[in-house]
Amino acid sequence: MSKLEKQFTKTAYDPLDKRHHGAIHVPIYQNSLFAFDSYDQFDEAMKAQLDHHIYSRGNNPTVQYLEMKLADLEEAESAKCFASGMAAISSSIMSVVSQGDHVICVNQAYGPTREFLGSYMSRFGVETSFIDGSSMEEWRSAVRPNTKLFYLESPTTMYFELQDLRKCAELARSIGAVTIIDNTWATPCYQNPTKLGVDLVVHSITKYIGGHSDCVGGVVLGSKELVERIQNNEYMLLGGIMTPQTAALVAKGLRTLPLRMQRHEQSGLQVAEHLVKQSYVTRVNHPGLPSHPQYELGQSQMSGASSVFSFLSSEPLEKMKEWANRLKYFKIGVSWGGFESLVTVNRPVSDEKTSDHSAAIVRLYVGMEDPSDLIADINRAWEQVCNPVA
Template sequence: MNNIEKDTVTRKENREKQFTKTAFDPFDTRHHGAIQVPIYQNSLFAFDSYDQFDQAMSELLNHHVYSRGNNPTVQYLEQKLAELEEAESAKCFASGMAAISSAILSVVGHGDHIICVHQAYGPTREFLGSYLSRFGVETTFIDGRSIEQWSGAVRPNTKLLYLESPTTSFFGLQDLRMCAELARSIGALTIVDNSWATPCFQNPLTFGIDLVVHSITKYIGGHSDCVGGVVLGSKALIERIGYTEYMLLGGIMTPQTAALVSKGLRTLPLRMQRHEDSGLQVAEYIGRQDFVSRVNHPGLPSHPQYELGLRQMSGSSSLFSFVSDVPVERWKEWAGRLRYFKIGVSWGGFESLVTVNRIERENDDGLEASLIRLYVGMENPKDLIADLEQSWSHL
């Protein structure tokens, strides 16, 4: 058995373990054997003695004192996510951007330099490129698909490599292991947005990445009913975030949100299997259409980084895009005729979604092309394909 075959077997074994990690909890006498952890709707927690209070105040993140610091319902979710992501610790936030911005702020300060993939999530790019520049932090945006681009952008004051693999709209990959090695060699840290692959299909910490962020709003929540984020990593790095950005900026997750997410987490591995299978069926179908010039899906062998995806990920999710020379206006009309694909931002829930954007053509001829992003939900993929087929005729 060669290394690729061994890696494939290991990935399959890890995927099976995730079902138990998400579904099983030991009997908990604190909660009287409740299957779901109760919602602790408390702003504060009282103590029997002042000695207990002083001890808790000296270690706020390890005790329940005030829900801006540590709430039992939120803590439960953090522990489950850390186990699933193979992290020592985790901190949940009110949104994905709260998690992303807090993770970044924990690493950099005035005079520092960041390298980031230019296809990262839009608000992340705005935070790095515009907001942080007000405080003397510079960011260089690169394509990021080759390690040479990363090493070529390094400066003496580079403190952070920010990755998003795959990226949001074009689904390009970065070599996690090589980026982590580069960062260590220059004394910098790495953060990666792992929302697309989820902990089910990719565990960046095992490749040497320092911090992982997720938009819990997406697949982890899974039901389009909550907004949240999480940062995961070593105990030391998460504790540093916990006592600074988490406590001082106040972007905390509520216990109600944590309870919703915890319920959604129970079925995450099963849902991701469905998303993977359905997404590939729809992507393969779209790739056969004459008016589609390229499908951006890391799970397709036609993706230019397909082999890297096999090395880093154990599966692929159901968000992807395709490029067409058909004008954007016609695609917007087409999107309005779809029955099962709703027009809307975000993704990761049970419903299929579509958005249409204008981009420059790759051949640099000054003309524009259309980028259509599809999110394949939980519907029958045959119904989704039939929906696409009936709408093509009006293009």
């Protein structure tokens, strides 16, 4: 039985809880506080607030259930859910660094993460070096005596490059630094970084984990010690909590995550393989394709691929935007992970990765539609752009 097949049961099965009268879904505990029968009980609970239900800003049963399920799926000791992916990312970073510390971050990480590290945290005396994360030599060269954090994102947001997670974790441990990775792309189904030595894992629950484009959330996972540190400080003090309503939606979406990821992987590869053959495409950036320069590394640290990828085109930017306008099934929009396919068109970053003089970079998210319909849509839109009706 494959890892993904084992996860089918892990996400779908729950023992019935007599406290909930056999309800097939954990109820939404829509209350701000929890009352006690006696002051002795209250005093005992206050001694370990996060181990008891006192106030929903600290610990809500619906949210706690989701955290338990996510930790199990990610194969981590503990998890803490937040109001958004950025709340999880910023809280995890702030739990590690202090004034005067140095961070090394991949230069293709999620834009708001780069802004948080490069601009916001610099106000508090935290300096960040942004490097090509695919090069271990750059990681080693960027290390300073005050380096406290390696921030990873594998694959990266737009060019879908990988970092060698085992080697990065080993290097960080050797200098006493902590590793954090954004694992949103691969999901717990296809990559478990804690098993490769990474300390903390963050996800935007908004994407594949939620799976239905109906909620916003984030999660931090890792050892009990590191997650409890975040719980007691950044989580409680900054207040970026997940609501029980959101947790209930995510818990329902989580039940089908392995099945959805299986479909996304198959459909995404089918569309990517089609695009490789198109004349207007100069390069397809998909870690699941054998043509990807880090394909072997991906095979060694991931058990599958998701369905977000990009391609470079030498065609003019405005022409590619017009192509996107004519697509029927691919909607123009940010985010991803739901049932609907999405497209965005941008100007490539001006660096050595675009030395082929590509004029546009197109990011596609392949949703739950029939991939043959998506491919036909791509072809039809391109034909209309090249041969517009007079």
